[in-house]
Amino acid sequence: MSKVLLIARRELAAFFNTWMGYIIFAAALFINGLLFNAFAIGSTPKYSAKVLEDFFYFGSGIAMVAGVFLAMRLLAEEKQSGTITLLYTSPLTARQLIYGKFLSAVVFSLILHVLTLYLPALIMMNGKISMGHLASGYLVLVLIGSSAIAISLFASAISSNQLIAGVTGSAFTVFFLVLWMVADKVAAPFNELFTYLSIHHRHFTPFSQGLVHSADIIYYLSVIVFFLECSVRAIEARRWRG
Amino acid sequence: MIVVDNLSKSYGSQWAIHNISFSIKRGEAVGLLGLNGAGKSTILKIIGTLMVPSGGTAHVGGFSVTEDPHQVRKIIGYLPDTPPLYNEMTTRSYLNFVAQLKEVSQNNLKKFVDEAMERTNLGPVADSHLSTLSHGYRQRVGIAQALVHKPQVLVLDEPINGLDPVQIVDMRDMIKDLKGDYTLVLSSHILSEITKTCDRMIIVDHGKLVAEGSEASLKEKATKGMKINLEVSHPKSLIAKIEQLPEVISVVESKFEDTAGLVIDTNADIRAQLAKLVVGEGLDLLGMQRTFEGLEGVFMKVIQNSEVAKR
Numbered sequence: 001m002s003k004v005l006l007i008a009r010r011e012l013a014a015f016f017n018t019w020m021g022y023i024i025f026a027a028a029l030f031i032n033g034l035l036f037n038a039f040a041i042g043s044t045p046k047y048s049a050k051v052l053e054d055f056f057y058f059g060s061g062i063a064m065v066a067g068v069f070l071a072m073r074l075l076a077e078e079k080q081s082g083t084i085t086l087l088y089t090s091p092l093t094a095r096q097l098i099y100g101k102f103l104s105a106v107v108f109s110l111i112l113h114v115l116t117l118y119l120p121a122l123i124m125m126n127g128k129i130s131m132g133h134l135a136s137g138y139l140v141l142v143l144i145g146s147s148a149i150a151i152s153l154f155a156s157a158i159s160s161n162q163l164i165a166g167v168t169g170s171a172f173t174v175f176f177l178v179l180w181m182v183a184d185k186v187a188a189p190f191n192e193l194f195t196y197l198s199i200h201h202r203h204f205t206p207f208s209q210g211l212v213h214s215a216d217i218i219y220y221l222s223v224i225v226f227f228l229e230c231s232v233r234a235i236e237a238r239r240w241r242g
Numbered sequence: 243m244i245v246v247d248n249l250s251k252s253y254g255s256q257w258a259i260h261n262i263s264f265s266i267k268r269g270e271a272v273g274l275l276g277l278n279g280a281g282k283s284t285i286l287k288i289i290g291t292l293m294v295p296s297g298g299t300a301h302v303g304g305f306s307v308t309e310d311p312h313q314v315r316k317i318i319g320y321l322p323d324t325p326p327l328y329n330e331m332t333t334r335s336y337l338n339f340v341a342q343l344k345e346v347s348q349n350n351l352k353k354f355v356d357e358a359m360e361r362t363n364l365g366p367v368a369d370s371h372l373s374t375l376s377h378g379y380r381q382r383v384g385i386a387q388a389l390v391h392k393p394q395v396l397v398l399d400e401p402i403n404g405l406d407p408v409q410i411v412d413m414r415d416m417i418k419d420l421k422g423d424y425t426l427v428l429s430s431h432i433l434s435e436i437t438k439t440c441d442r443m444i445i446v447d448h449g450k451l452v453a454e455g456s457e458a459s460l461k462e463k464a465t466k467g468m469k470i471n472l473e474v475s476h477p478k479s480l481i482a483k484i485e486q487l488p489e490v491i492s493v494v495e496s497k498f499e500d501t502a503g504l505v506i507d508t509n510a511d512i513r514a515q516l517a518k519l520v521v522g523e524g525l526d527l528l529g530m531q532r533t534f535e536g537l538e539g540v541f542m543k544v545i546q547n548s549e550v551a552k553r
Contacts, residue, residue, distance in 0.1 A: 003343070006339070006342050006343060010328070010331075010339055013330075013331075014328065014330055017330040017331075018330055081326075081329075082322060082324045082325075082326050083326040083327065083328055084326070085292065085320070085322045085326045086326035086340065086343075086387065087343075088291070088292055089290050089291060089292060089315055089318070089320040090315055090340075090343045090344055091312055091315040091316045091343075091344060091345055092315075092343060093312070239291070239292070239293055239294050239311070240293075240294050
């Protein structure tokens with residue numbers, strides 16, 4: 001566990017010691033504010049709960065995009081700069097490396113979510129929302145963002161540079177995102193399967209309305225663990241490829 | 243300390259290294275010498291657990307690099323051809339991170355990092371960001387990260403690569419200073435660097451081990467079979483007498499740039515005897531030259547011999 005924390009701590013420090021972290025913060029907060037004003041509040045009267053639901057809907061997109069940007073560099077950048085050799089020749093398991101990297105990106109995205117709390121606070125000042133709704137919405141933002149991080153971390157593990165990792169991570173994430181749309185176009189049993197596998201829609205919507213289902217939490221955790229373990233296998237396999 | 247047995251690595255049908263075997267004793271300093279692409283880095287990467295061999299075995303401190311890579315990594319310090327540095331960190335914070343990564347206890351952390359910086363003379367740049375360091379200092383930090391956890395084995399891949407002459411001398415002194423405290427394996431394509439820092443050298447060419455030994459033993463091998471070009475007036479009259487010398491294998495008449503002479507294939511350096519013979523016969527000695535001279539000759543010779551064997 002201490003090495004997972006060690007890797008996470010160094011990575012988190014790297015986010016803040018370079019321009020990357022601040023650019024992601026600034027861009028995410030700016031776009032979040034814009035979407036909140038333009039679409040969540042909008043120009044027609046709405047219930048506060050609906051405004052909050054829309055805020056989480058747009059926030060999920062930002063959480064996923066930020067997740068891809070955060071994760072694409074985690075391993076690919078180390079390969080490009082050659083620092084990965086230090087990690088590969090140290091007494092560190094592939095699992096410690098992957099979970100440490102993942103943890104750093106999740107902590108970073110948690111800070112990002114905390115910084116967006118002023119928007120629900122604005123709703124509270126002018127309306128009425130339940131804390132349960134707020135908590136379930138933020139929970140799903142963390143889960144969907146962490147899923148995008150895990151998917152893109154896998155892309156980073158199998159890519160030789162950040163650009164390829166970014167493109168691959170985006171492609172994988174979009175694939176899992178739009179599966180529910182594909183589900184409408186196919187027959188049973190694939191429609192049900194695709195709807196279930198999609199990281200948005202069925203699993204996301206209840207949270208954004210304040211409903212927490214354990215099955216949905218298990219789904220997101222499964223996606224995260226599945227892609228993290230795929231990343232572990234990809235890192236372990238590179239010794240054999242040479 | 244290091245035992246490599248029939249080690250091979252292939253990429254598709256191409257052998258990067260093929261059936262390499264050698265062993266290195268505890269505390270020994272051994273240099274891997276070869277041209278670029280000879281297979282030196284592949285051998286070091288396998289020893290450093292970065293890759294798995296296609297065939298054969300390699301053990302470091304009794305642990306297999308294939309089956310116990312985690313144990314090997316605990317007793318090895320590895321410097322790749324490009325130092326693995328995080329540019330946003332300072333020298334001290336980087337070495338602190340590496341030391342923790344390599345399982346140095348919290349009690350020893352400061353002591354080990356200070357010692358590594360002292361051995362590599364990093365004091366003046368302890369609090370500088372790594373991105374601001376010169377190439378020479380970056381290489382020093384690379385060595386410091388390899389030895390910060392006090393490993394038993396240090397593996398240095400082309401440690402003088404890209405350094406200027408002054409930095410090369412500094413690096414050479416540092417490596418000499420490390421000798422004895424660690425089992426040292428380093429690679430270079432520059433012969434003089436190996437002879438100045440190592441007790442023994444292993445010469446690799448086209449993925450094969452072509453020669454192995456100390457500077458003296460390889461010099462001896464080079465002397466055997468050396469060729470001497472003798473430029474002399476009336477060379478024909480000397481052939482029979484030179485052939486009578488016990489060290490001589492063959493004598494062939496030859497033409498040099500503007501003189502006639504003999505090419506003598508010999509088992510030993512007989513230049514002094516030849517000079518006496520020429521003067522004793524009352525002939526004019528116009529010139530004399532060994533074809534292979536010193537270790538550069540050995541290196542060229544082993545490379546050329548392996549080329550011939552391949553054909």
